[in-house]
Amino acid sequence: MLTENQVQGGEKSVDQNDRPWILALSILLAVLVAIWLWVTPAGWWEKFRLLGYAVCHQIEERSFFYHDMQSPLCARCTGMYLGGLLTIVYQAFQGRKGKFPPTWVSVILGLFLIWFGIDGLNSFLHFFPSFNTSYQPSNLLRLITGTGVGLGIGAILVPLFNQTAWADWVNRSFFEKWYAFPLLMFLGGLMVAGVYSQQPVIILPAMLLSGLSVVVLLGSLHTIIALMLTNRANRQLTWMQMRLPILIGLNICFIQILMTSLLRYLLTGTWAPLDL
Numbered sequence: 001m002l003t004e005n006q007v008q009g010g011e012k013s014v015d016q017n018d019r020p021w022i023l024a025l026s027i028l029l030a031v032l033v034a035i036w037l038w039v040t041p042a043g044w045w046e047k048f049r050l051l052g053y054a055v056c057h058q059i060e061e062r063s064f065f066y067h068d069m070q071s072p073l074c075a076r077c078t079g080m081y082l083g084g085l086l087t088i089v090y091q092a093f094q095g096r097k098g099k100f101p102p103t104w105v106s107v108i109l110g111l112f113l114i115w116f117g118i119d120g121l122n123s124f125l126h127f128f129p130s131f132n133t134s135y136q137p138s139n140l141l142r143l144i145t146g147t148g149v150g151l152g153i154g155a156i157l158v159p160l161f162n163q164t165a166w167a168d169w170v171n172r173s174f175f176e177k178w179y180a181f182p183l184l185m186f187l188g189g190l191m192v193a194g195v196y197s198q199q200p201v202i203i204l205p206a207m208l209l210s211g212l213s214v215v216v217l218l219g220s221l222h223t224i225i226a227l228m229l230t231n232r233a234n235r236q237l238t239w240m241q242m243r244l245p246i247l248i249g250l251n252i253c254f255i256q257i258l259m260t261s262l263l264r265y266l267l268t269g270t271w272a273p274l275d276l
Helices: 004-039 044-049 075-092 103-125 139-165 180-197 200-229 240-268
Strands: 063-066 069-074 097-099 170-173
Touching: 004 240, 044 069, 044 200, 063 075, 063 200, 069 075, 069 200, 075 103, 075 139, 075 180, 075 200, 097 139, 103 139, 139 180, 139 200, 180 200, 200 240
Parallel strands: 097 170
Antiparallel strands: 063 069
16 A cells, blocks of 8 residues: 555646546546437436436336336336445445445345345246246335345445545444444435335435436446556545546446447337336
8 A cells, every 4th residue: 555655746747647638538528428418318307217228127117206207217226226325425424444344244235135136036037927926026125125235235335445546545344333234224224215105305306316326336336447447546545636537437437328228229229118
C-alpha cells in the first residue's frame, strides 16, 4: 500500500495527465446518453423504464406499477438492486473500511442466496403447468429474496471498492459490531414493507431509485475493473482523484446497457416487457 506522501507526490502530474482523458470521456458519456435517448421510444418514463430492459425480463405481472407506469425492474430485481443500493448507502457513512463481512454474516447472506435460487427456480417452473411447483410464487417472496441477495451484493461490493480505490483504506469490517448487520436487515425489511405496500408516496421514489441503482451498481463494478486495468489501485486519497476511473466505469456501464438492450431488441423486435 502506498504511503500518503508517495501518493500526494505524484498526484499533480497524474491529474495533469488525466485532464484530456477526463474531457474525452465526459464527451463520450454525453454521446452515449444522447444515443440512449434517441434510440429508445418516446416518453420520459419509457426511456427511464428501459434502464432495466438490459438486465431484467420486466414481466408485467411480476412487476410493480404506479398507475400505468411500470417499474424498470421486476419485483425480484427491484429488491436486488434496491437492496444493493441500500447497503452501499448504509456503508458509505462508516469510512473506508475494506474488510469483507465476518463469517456469521456471510453465512446469513449465503442462505439468502440459496433461498433466492430456490424461489427463482420455483417461479420459473410455474410457467410450465405440467410441473407441480412446491408453493405458489408471489411478488412478496420475489421482493424479499431479491433484497437478501442485494444486501449481499452491497456487502461485498463496497469493501472491494475501498480495497481497490483508496490508498488509506482500513482493514476493518462494516459489520464488526454485533448490531450493524441486524440493523441493516431491519432497514431492508422496512424497504420491503414500503415497496410492497405500493403506496404512491413510496412506490414512485422506489421505482425511480431502482432504475438509477442499475447505473450505480454496474458503474461501481466497472470502476473497480477500471482501477485495476489502469494500474491505479490504492493510489487515490480523494474523490477528485477518482474522476477518471469513475468516468471509465460509467462509460462501460452505458455501453453495456446500450449493447445488451439493442441485442434484446433485435432478438425480440420490441421494447416491451417479455410476454411469457
